[in-house]
Amino acid sequence: MVVNTWVSAVLFDLDGTLLDTAPDLVFAANAALAEAGIPTRSMDELKPCISGGAAAMLRCALNGDHEESLFERVLQRTLTLYQIHVADHTRFFDGVESVLGTLDRHGIPWGIVTNKTSRFTDPLLEKLKLADRARCVVSGDTTPEKKPHPLPLLEASRRLNLNPEACVYVGDAPGDVKAGRCAGMATLTALYGYIGVDAAPHDWGADGLLETPRDLLPWLDGALS
Ligand SMILES: O=C(O)COP(=O)(O)O
Numbered sequence: 001m002v003v004n005t006w007v008s009a010v011l012f013d014l015d016g017t018l019l020d021t022a023p024d025l026v027f028a029a030n031a032a033l034a035e036a037g038i039p040t041r042s043m044d045e046l047k048p049c050i051s052g053g054a055a056a057m058l059r060c061a062l063n064g065d066h067e068e069s070l071f072e073r074v075l076q077r078t079l080t081l082y083q084i085h086v087a088d089h090t091r092f093f094d095g096v097e098s099v100l101g102t103l104d105r106h107g108i109p110w111g112i113v114t115n116k117t118s119r120f121t122d123p124l125l126e127k128l129k130l131a132d133r134a135r136c137v138v139s140g141d142t143t144p145e146k147k148p149h150p151l152p153l154l155e156a157s158r159r160l161n162l163n164p165e166a167c168v169y170v171g172d173a174p175g176d177v178k179a180g181r182c183a184g185m186a187t188l189t190a191l192y193g194y195i196g197v198d199a200a201p202h203d204w205g206a207d208g209l210l211e212t213p214r215d216l217l218p219w220l221d222g223a224l225s
């Protein structure tokens, strides 16, 4: 599929695509695990689980070896700590700021579609000064369904006043590709995101693969000229 002739807007996933949120998420999980007397996990162990959200990250950390009540307690503590530390060490991936600047200079609207709940998304975007720049923000609790359901992406295109077919969705998980395709959007996979060594992003069905954030720009050639 040729993306660049008709793309009018870019929608980005948040964790693992626009922002490197792993340091704060892993800190919160490990602090909660340590408080409960459970061994902590390395960044490399937990990163590939982040796309599934905090609960999935904790299930990876606990490796199925837990009582449900303990899991729930550690999860709630992780979320409390994450809310406090949501932007301590979270940064843009290298190159993202220049890509957003290029989109802004060319008047190409861009937005964010994440499964992160708005309780975390909103303060994080405020802290990183993205809240007023993104033309739309759809969080995991904005619509009744989350990705891989297409509804959040359809809601984003509705808020941009565009047909879904005029948007490209950039994400770092198979569910991002699935949601984008079901919504009728072109999809690009951010290989620099939170992808496990055993994953096969080439097989996820995206229209293109981005080694770095800047690799998005050639896909938008028509829109940038
Ligand atoms: O927090 C999550 O559930 C995952 O977030 P993402 O959709 O921005 O990758």
Ligand SMILES: [Mg+2]
Binding pocket: 013, 014, 015, 016, 017, 051, 171, 172, 173, 193
């Ligand atoms: Mg992601």
